[in-house]
Amino acid sequence: MNSNNTQSSILIIGAGLCGSLLALRMAQRGYQVQLIEKRPDLREVHQDAGRSINLAFSDRGMKGIKRVGLEEEVKKLCIPMHGRMIHNLGAEPFMSNYSGRDNEYINSISRTDLNAMxxxxxDKMDNIEIKYNLACKNVSLEEAKATFEDYTTKEQTTFSADVILGADGAGSSVRKSMFLNKNFLFSFSQDYLTHGYKELSIPPAENNGYRTFKNALHIWPRGEDMLIALPNLDGSFTVTLFLPYSDSDYCYDTLTTPEMVTEYFEKEFPDVLELIPNLAEEFFENPTGPLGTIKCSPWHCYGKNLILGDAAHAIVPFYGQGMNASFEDVAVFDDILDAHEGESWEAIFKAYEAARKPDTDAIANLAVDNFHEMKEHTASDLFQQKRKLEMAFEAEFPEDYHSKYSLVTFKEDIGYKEAKMRGRAQDKAILNLLDDGKLPDTLPLKEKLNIVNKETQDILHDD
Ligand code: FAD
Structure with missing residues (x-):
């Protein structure tokens, strides 16, 4: 089947963030789309207490959203976060902006509101049919047929299509069917961190006010552990604790009573304790989620099946890029459909994976790096000196300098792979130069930038 035949029927499995955006874009291109979701309609049934209620949304995510013309709608759901508010133990919190350019910031957005939108x-598209409460059990890949089980009746139904797009998240059933298929070689890796996450909440103040500064991503870095908080539109904050499962004085294995949880917060996060009135209840009621990276290849088979979003590349959340990357997938896929118009689906899928995988591998690695940066380095003096210098470069020479964070988060015209290479080289250059005293305060800023750029080029050349 040719990809420019808009009579092609497309079955999208998973109506989460990636699947619903993908369905919309494919329908706008004229295809007949069936979108099938395991859970009930999230606009009708409240779900998922304790599972990343809000997310950091940034430019790469917006790139995907722009494709479907929903930019203005999404902006209404966004709370700008201009930087990290860092709460070191026993010290006044301070703000570390994400960029020296005023127009570069990230946003807090509700997962449910975004998905519902x-x-x-x-729902407004005539050529999309959505079905809920149907969990995909397996996919007959050669025939592009998927079998689903009804959530309530347990009845099984099979749907077929010209093409199946799996957007069914980190535990993807489409990917599992590819893994189990013996007719082609499928590589798969899953790496867990030793830490798990747990969500807690800071309720709104009176009249939906905020109990702490609204327009920031709050971080309490504590070396091994870390707490973060993102604002919600109703005045509350969703707080996420990242803590080891075991082998530490305070870990999920040892925090087994309300007294121990309170003791831990009194010691590590005393300023947060008064902000979370239901700490112990929430700690024990909310699940502890694992944090893992999934890489696999190929992402497609038989010219009939392709996986996208977390199904193809789940990453740890420390760059705030999982959803953003999944939305960017849709934009990249859309570009590939344009560039390869009239070619077979197989050719389209191959071109898409070749264009996209180096970038999703790169963000997977950067996200693990950022875990260590956030919990350990944000508090260090050298890191703060580096950030201060980078902010000054970005403010004074906005066209000439982008920090690693800016390259990854805001510079959506380059891929994650390039952002990683340039960003890491710059980081190494600045940290070495600062450590060696080669960027003294007396040096004009332009000269410092020239030295950093030269050192960065040397590092890139050596690598
Ligand atoms: P999902 O959102 O998981 O959606 C998959 C959908 O498929 C779901 O609706 C699911 O019910 C459905 N489904 C699953 N199995 C089946 C089946 N068998 N049959 C039918 N349907 C099925 N990303 C960011 O960009 N910024 C952040 O700040 C951020 N923070 C995060 C914090 C945490 C703690 C975590 C865990 C993740 C975070 N992420 C963040 C990552 C982000 O949540 C994911 O990258 C994003 O949800 C991926 O979208 P998706 O549609 O591919 O997968």
């Missing part, structure tokens, strides 16, 4: 837009 995308589903509302899907």
């Amino acid at each position: 995308l589903l509302d837009a899907c």
